Amino acid sequence: MPVERSVKRAHSSTAKELKSHSSDTKKLAKPVAVDEDVAAAVHPYPKSAKERADAINRHTGRKITPFQFQVYDLCLQIPEGQISTYKHISDALKSSSRAVGQALKVNPYAPLPVPCHRVLDSKLYIGGYMGQWGEGEKIDDKRAKLYHEGIVFDETDHVVAKARNNAVFTDFKILE
DNA sequence: GTCATAACGTTCT
DNA sequence: AGAACGTTATGAC
Numbered sequence: 002m003p004v005e006r007s008v009k010r011a012h013s014s015t016a017k018e019l020k021s022h023s024s025d026t027k028k029l030a031k032p033v034a035v036d037e038d039v040a041a042a043v044h045p046y047p048k049s050a051k052e053r054a055d056a057i058n059r060h061t062g063r064k065i066t067p068f069q070f071q072v073y074d075l076c077l078q079i080p081e082g083q084i085s086t087y088k089h090i091s092d093a094l095k096s097s098s099r100a101v102g103q104a105l106k107v108n109p110y111a112p113l114p115v116p117c118h119r120v121l122d123s124k125l126y127i128g129g130y131m132g133q134w135g136e137g138e139k140i141d142d143k144r145a146k147l148y149h150e151g152i153v154f155d156e157t158d159h160v161v162a163k164a165r166n167n168a169v170f171t172d173f174k175i176l177e
Numbered sequence: 178g179t180c181a182t183a184a185c186g187t188t189c190t
Numbered sequence: 191a192g193a194a195c196g197t198t199a200t201g202a203c
Contacts, residue, residue: 068187087197091186098197100186106196122197129196139196 046077046114058109065109068096072104075173079119082151083170084160088123093173098123106132118143119150125160125169 047053056065071094079085087098087105094101105117111131112118122128129135130143135158144154152168153161160168 063189066188091197094186096187097185099184099195100188100197102196103187103194104196117196120196123199132196134196 043113044110046073046110058107060109061107066104068094068100069104069107072101073108073110073115074176076105076108076115076117076120078173079116079170081116083168084119084121084125084147084152085170085173086121086123086125087128089169089171090120090173093175102129112146118146119152119170121160125165127154127158 047056053065053067053070057063058065058069072090075090075093076085087101091098091101101120105120106129108115108117118130120128127135127140127144129140131139133139140158144158147154152164155161
């Protein structure tokens with residue numbers, strides 16, 4: 002279900018999609034594109050220390066710090082259809098929630114591969130997105146993205162009570 | 178529930 | 191050294 006939505010959004014830019022169109026005119030194979038495929042087509046995410054050493058943030062023009070990569074690495078683990086919080090990430094990193102927020106604010110890999118729109122504040126208030134906090138066009142975008150992933154907000158922009166139990170992702174793997 | 182405020186870690190002047 | 195930040199905990203109403 003979520004997979005099909007991903008495919009539709011990435012329709013014009015996903016290699017697998019294009020290939021299946023050109024080589025399979027009659028019956029279309031089942032779509033297989035998922036987050037990672039779309040992500041690779043949008044913003045390549047450096048994995049090795051070597052690549053990261055001189056990675057530049059295309060928004061700020063500055064070098065992406067090791068801490069920022071730690072935050073992005075964890076954010077990367079939040080599956081579609083789930084959410085997490087600044088606090089959960091900072092706990093896993095033994096850092097602070099503000100530091101995490103500051104790193105996410107300048108996330109150059111948004112919305113994919115690093116889905117920072119899935120990170121909310123500790124009370125599951127919608128929080129911020131792309132430098133905005135609380136409300137604005139960017140927040141509307143964040144809410145819409147999450148809605149498409151099955152996360153619904155109430156009139157005060159908190160995640161609806163029904164979803165609170167099973168949607169919060171906390172099982173971060175600490176790499177290093 | 179609201180509001181004020183101190184404390185937090187990281188990053189930039 | 192000081193300020194800014196997509197935060198949080200606490201305490202007072």
